[in-house]
Amino acid sequence: MSDKASPPAAKTTRSAVDRKSSAGTTPDPWEACVRIEYGGDRSLAWSVREEIIATPPQGHAGAEARLLKALARPDCTDAGRAFVCQMLVMVAGATSVPALAALVRDAKSTEAARYALAAIPGPEATAALRDALGALSGPAKAGLIGSIALRGDASVRYALAGIKDNPSEAAIVREAATRALEHLANAKA
Amino acid sequence: MNPSTLLSRRDFLQKTGLATAVAAAPLILPSGLRGQNAPSKKITVGIIGCGNISDSHFPAILGYPESVRILAVCDVDKERRDESAAMVNKSYGSSDCKAYADFRELNRRSDIDAVFVCTPDHWHALVAIDAMRNGKDVYVEKPLTLTIQEGRALVDAARKYNRVAQHGTQHRSMKRFHDVAEFVRNQGLGKLDRIECYIPPNNRHCGATWTPEPVPAGLDWDMWLGPAPWRPYTSLGCHYNFRFISECAYGQVTNWGAHYLDIGQWALDMDNSGPVSVEGHGEFPSSGLFTNSTKVDFTVRYANGVPMHCRTRHDGGGTVRFVGERGWLDIARNKMSASSNDLLREMQASGKKIQLPLSNNHHENFFDCVRTRKMPIADVGIGHRTTTVCNLGQIGMVLGRKLRWDPAKEEFIGDDMANRLRGRAMRSPWALI
Numbered sequence: 247m248s249d250k251a252s253p254p255a256a257k258t259t260r261s262a263v264d265r266k267s268s269a270g271t272t273p274d275p276w277e278a279c280v281r282i283e284y285g286g287d288r289s290l291a292w293s294v295r296e297e298i299i300a301t302p303p304q305g306h307a308g309a310e311a312r313l314l315k316a317l318a319r320p321d322c323t324d325a326g327r328a329f330v331c332q333m334l335v336m337v338a339g340a341t342s343v344p345a346l347a348a349l350v351r352d353a354k355s356t357e358a359a360r361y362a363l364a365a366i367p368g369p370e371a372t373a374a375l376r377d378a379l380g381a382l383s384g385p386a387k388a389g390l391i392g393s394i395a396l397r398g399d400a401s402v403r404y405a406l407a408g409i410k411d412n413p414s415e416a417a418i419v420r421e422a423a424t425r426a427l428e429h430l431a432n433a434k435a
Numbered sequence: 436m437n438p439s440t441l442l443s444r445r446d447f448l449q450k451t452g453l454a455t456a457v458a459a460a461p462l463i464l465p466s467g468l469r470g471q472n473a474p475s476k477k478i479t480v481g482i483i484g485c486g487n488i489s490d491s492h493f494p495a496i497l498g499y500p501e502s503v504r505i506l507a508v509c510d511v512d513k514e515r516r517d518e519s520a521a522m523v524n525k526s527y528g529s530s531d532c533k534a535y536a537d538f539r540e541l542n543r544r545s546d547i548d549a550v551f552v553c554t555p556d557h558w559h560a561l562v563a564i565d566a567m568r569n570g571k572d573v574y575v576e577k578p579l580t581l582t583i584q585e586g587r588a589l590v591d592a593a594r595k596y597n598r599v600a601q602h603g604t605q606h607r608s609m610k611r612f613h614d615v616a617e618f619v620r621n622q623g624l625g626k627l628d629r630i631e632c633y634i635p636p637n638n639r640h641c642g643a644t645w646t647p648e649p650v651p652a653g654l655d656w657d658m659w660l661g662p663a664p665w666r667p668y669t670s671l672g673c674h675y676n677f678r679f680i681s682e683c684a685y686g687q688v689t690n691w692g693a694h695y696l697d698i699g700q701w702a703l704d705m706d707n708s709g710p711v712s713v714e715g716h717g718e719f720p721s722s723g724l725f726t727n728s729t730k731v732d733f734t735v736r737y738a739n740g741v742p743m744h745c746r747t748r749h750d751g752g753g754t755v756r757f758v759g760e761r762g763w764l765d766i767a768r769n770k771m772s773a774s775s776n777d778l779l780r781e782m783q784a785s786g787k788k789i790q791l792p793l794s795n796n797h798h799e800n801f802f803d804c805v806r807t808r809k810m811p812i813a814d815v816g817i818g819h820r821t822t823t824v825c826n827l828g829q830i831g832m833v834l835g836r837k838l839r840w841d842p843a844k845e846e847f848i849g850d851d852m853a854n855r856l857r858g859r860a861m862r863s864p865w866a867l868i
Contacts, residue, residue: 284667285645285724292721299834303851328664335859336852357665357862364860385864392866418864429868432595 280316280326291329298333306337313337314345327355331362338362340370347374351381356390364393372399379405387415388422395426398433402426477504478805481541481571483562484553485510485519487675488576488603492551493519495798497526503802506547509535512674513653536655538562542569549599549805552576555677556684557663560585561865563600563815564592572599572805574798578689579818583826584858586819587845588867593815601801601811602818604697606768608797612698615757615766617791618782619702624759627741630699631756633748634691637729639676643722645669662861672724679725686727688832689825692745695755696828697813697821698766699743701791702757706817709824709842710735710743717832733828735840745828830856 279291301309316322317330327349334342343366349359356378363371375394379402382390391409394402409415410423480496482489485508496503505523510516513536520534535541542550542565550566552559552575560580563573573593579602580586593600606612619627647667650656656668663682666672677683678690700706715733720726731747748754754767762774764782773779794800794812804811823845830853831838839848847853861867 285647285669287644287722289643289722299852306852325666332664335855360863361664361860365855387863389861389863389866392864392868393860395868396866422864422866425866425868 276312276316277319279329280319280322282325282329283323284325286325288329291326295333298336301337307339307341309337310334310339310341314342317345317349324354324358328358328361331358334362335365338366340366340368342366343370343374346371347377350374350390351378353382353386356382356386360390360393364396372397375399376402376405379409383419384416385418388418391419391422391426395429398430400430403430406430477502478802479503479546479548480505480551481507481509481544481547481549482519482551482553483509483538483541483566484551484555484558484576485512485515486553486555489519489551489553492553492574492798493522496551497523499798499802500527505532507533507535507541507544509538509541511536511655511658537658539565542566542571545570547571549574549801555659556581556689557677557682558661560589560867561662561861563589564867567592567596567598567600570596570598572801573815574601574603574801575815575818576603577693577818577822578685578825579693579815579822581684581689582858583823583845585867586822586826590816590819599801599804599808599811600815601797601804602813602815602821603797604694604813604818604821605797606694606698607701607813607817608794608800609768610793610795611766611771612701613791613793614782615755615764615771616698616702617787617789618764618778619757619759620704620789620791621787623761623778623781624757624764625761627703627757627759629741629758630702630743631758632692632695632699632743632745633751633754633756634687634695634731634745635752636747636749637679637687637725637727639679639725641671641676641679641724645671645724660862662865664862669724676725679727681726684727685825685829686731687747688728688731688745688829689822691753692731692825692828693818693821695753696743696745696824697817698755699757700817700821700824703737703739703741703743705737706820709737709820710827710840711738711842712736712837712839713827713831714837715745715828715831716835719833728829728832731828731832733831735824735827735831743824826857 273290275290275293279294282288282291298309313330313334317327342362346359346363349355350363363374375390375397376399378390391406406423406427410420410427480503482492482505496505508516508519508523510519516534516536520532523532524530549572552563552573554562556578559575563575566573580589646669648669650668659673672680679686713733713735717728717732718730719728731745734742734744736742752767754765756763756765762778764778765772792812800812827840834853838850838853841848
């Protein structure tokens with residue numbers, strides 16, 4: 247330590263504004279929410295959730311657009327994608343279908359995308375689910391078949407009958423097709 | 436529905452063409468071997484889910500060794516299922532109780548009459564429906580289901596397959612709750628002003644972040660998650676604690692609300708209906724593994740104008756209080772009090788105009804109905820309506836705005852967002868079909 251006397255303290259001190267600025271810039275929750283990791287801090291995603299819930303119906307299209315923009319970010323994590331799709335459940339309409347239709351066909355993102363698509367009313371979402379039938383296999387295909395059946399999409403009966411009787415399909419898929427056909431028949435009755 | 440139309444398992448199997456399979460199946464317990472009654476006179480049981488809640492079922496069921504037999508247990512955790520099977524076998528002095536990792540295998544056994552669904556909430560609907568599809572009667576732990584959509588599907592399955600289906604709201608089989616509900620139903624409190632339900636606070640807590648852990652040996656984590664969205668394993672978010680995570684349950688709203696709101700529904704004669712609005716504000720953690728409310732406060736209101744409040748009671752256990760123009764009655768599992776002793780005396784008096792069905796033991800009531808094919812005291816239709824009230828509270832608190840509810844159509848009026856929260860897609864390969 248120097249024995250030299252310290253200079254007198256400067257007269258000017260950091261103002262309240264300076265102290266705030268040294269904390270850095272708060273991340274944009276709509277960007278940060280797609281980067282959350284399982285187990286990590288999700289408080290910024292929570293901010294997005296609260297904002298969506300408080301959005302009146304006339305603002306849903308705007309919230310949907312922001313979510314779709316987030317979903318398209320290249321740094322989207324699995325947890326982030328799942329979160330955004332869970333938020334889309336609350337506000338998404340036909341506008342979201344093209345983006346979700348692409349994701350539902352991809353084994354890596356199909357669960358999150360189907361979670362959102364299943365909540366969207368209308369023929370566009372129904373068609374997106376139906377069109378993904380040929381792109382998936384195994385348990386993911388079985389789950390997809392279930393979602394299609396729950397929408398009452400009778401146009402898939404022929405395709406489901408083919409899956410049910412196709413020995414090259416996994417047993418779990420054939421069972422799902424059988425159950426879906428039964429469900430559709432009961433729904434019709 | 437006419438109770439007499441409920442089919443016995445044998446009738447069911449014959450009707451559905453499975454009788455051949457039954458005939459070909461080996462006898463359950465050759466009675467001569469262990470000196471027991473003929474197996475056909477015993478109700479044979481499987482228990483699916485061997486965790487916390489099953490602890491109350493095993494001793495109760497093992498208490499009927501002459502009339503009920505546990506033939507199988509199932510859990511995705513090997514340690515739990517093996518311990519449970521060993522405990523049952525030790526109790527019977529036998530070795531025929533088998534342990535299963537997959538509930539579907541248990542449900543496909545043709546020699547099992549009834550299944551107890553004791554899994555985490557997010558599994559209730561799928562397990563129970565699969566059991567009923569396979570001709571089993573079911574006792575489904577509370578809450579009946581995770582979502583409103585699942586509840587309707589479960590009730591529809593019970594009717595479709597003519598199954599006896601009991602909801603695990605055992606307050607319905609406790610005389611104290613019966614007497615209060617009956618007294619209120621008979622206008623014993625005069626014009627009812629309100630119902631106040633208090634439920635216990637959360638009894639587990641976690642930090643703002645958590646660390647994924649290796650899945651323990653013997654636990655099938657994928658099967659534990661089942662229809663819930665995928666997340667990595669953590670011991671914080673598995674056994675017991677699942678109830679604080681909204682992908683699996685709705686916290687104390689459904690855990691305890693299913694009991695106390697149920698008595699309100701009973702007293703209001705709402706077993707086949709429900710409230711017409713809900714409004715509430717919960718306190719939800721903004722980070723961390725747990726996502727359900729730490730403080731519950733909501734009010735449902737019925738068409739007759741009576742509100743039922745549900746709030747967290749931080750100083751103790753659950754209660755339900757009925758407040759009318761003649762005073763109040765407060766009831767919990769272990770105590771009852773009133774604004775005057777006269778009310779308590781009147782409540783005990785006989786000869787009431789409206790008499791509610793009486794059961795003094797929830798398990799016995801279920802087993803009696805399995806034998807007689809009558810409706811149980813807490814049929815799943817009733818359970819669905821009560822669980823719906825819990826769900827209304829949950830959705831009302833999540834959205835934080837007043838919602839109108841149509842109990843006949845089972846849909847919110849004029850709130851698309853709320854309606855979308857009545858159900859959810861299930862993770863592959865599971866589906867509510």
